Amino acid sequence: MFESVRGAVYGLYARRLSRRLAGGRLPRHVAMVMDGNRRWARQMGFDDPRVGHRYGAEHLDEVLGWCAELGIQHVTVFVASVDNVRKRDAGEVGNLMRMIEEVVAERLRRPASPWRVHLAGRLDVLPDSTRHALKLAEESTRDSGAPFGLTIAIGYDGREEIVAAVRALLEQEALAGRTVDDIAQTLSVEQIAQRLYTGGLPDPDLVIRTSGEHRMSGFLLWQAAYSELYFCDVYWPGFRKVDFLRALRSYAARHRRFGG
Template sequence: MSAAPAPTASNGDDVSRPGHVAIIMDGNGRWATSRGLPRAVGHERGVEALRRTVEAAQKLGLETLTVFSFSTENWRRPASEVSALFGLLKAYVKRDLDRLTREGVRIRVLGTRAGLPADILALVERAEQRTRDNAKFNLCIAFNYGGREELVRAAQAAIKAGLEGKLDPDSLNEDTFEQFLDTSDLPDPDLLIRTSGESRLSNFLIWQAAYTELVFMDVLWPDFGESHLREAIETYMARERRFGGLASGAA
């Protein structure tokens, strides 16, 4: 949510453990190139890292994991690589959907559906439909997603609601606006991790990450696992989140 949440303790107690973690899964191509392998192999290993991380997130008691899988800018990549990324999404859903459904995982896909191939669109809708009643864990996959594009779509939806008499323009504020976002019924991420050593958001959750703690890690995504997630969470828990206020005990 856009309003700053109440600060949590930073003393290592469970109260400070993040509930929602977002990850920019970066470094698949570099991982493969450094080993003399095709980039597609890096993406395949990246899917294995995603499986490990989803399992670790559930084990560590997180409520929501949001991962950046395919951005609106990724269409600029070679057609063969785009096709390979789409194929990996299909393989992941087909292989893991039954298990995730049994485990109570709800799958949500963030981003625009415009321009997606019919088979990918059908797969996305099937995964969301199969798991929509699950409530143990949220797995959000940002696919064909861009933060600025999301904000434009939200603004268009708000304008349309105003024109249709469903929204009083004078009542539009941060809380009402975010109801038009892809994440309208989810809390903002407490922690955002980016792998591969890059230190930027790259158009990911730019509204939702306003008060999010950022952790940048040198590990390439295919090598990411439970130990790295634990390390990032420990870094988060050692911080004091002030949300614009003063540090505890400050005069």
């Protein structure tokens, strides 16, 4: 009885939030740090906290559905940093990579998927099977005509991304016969931005981080310079639609200054 009443109240509240957002200012691009999978599993009483990665991967599918429903054109998700892949326990990393292959990459390749996949990060630090699965998802959706764009940040570090972009620019300009002084005189924000992993994609309007942590952890350091930030206390697998709608409500109520 209690569960049915709670479900009815939750549904009513979600519908009320949706109505308030209808016709309002929604972000074109939402980026999300999907944090707290293992802590959620411990909170739920699982003996093996790595189980949280599967629930987290499954939940991404649901959250992407909310984004598509609201017409959010682009989503970026932070799956794993370079340090996550290199420094965490091998068993945990292997489990996470399997979830990415079996749940995320596989579902995005389905013909009915509304998402075009773009990859951002050091794919060379990933296991061969994970890299292959993600590249296959990217290639198979590139010309699919899908209406929405999904960037998967994996093996990602924002500082490494900026260094790599500057290095690529210097190498290209050097091949063209330009000196360091020449490059310095004409160096621009646009030149670096074009060479980031996300070159050509819109910067995020809103960045959401779950789990209650109030930091960026190297995520989209360049791209999120003028983004609105929203920190949510729930762990990623427990991130509900009402939590998402609250983040959008917060965004709609803010006056974006873009550095001004």
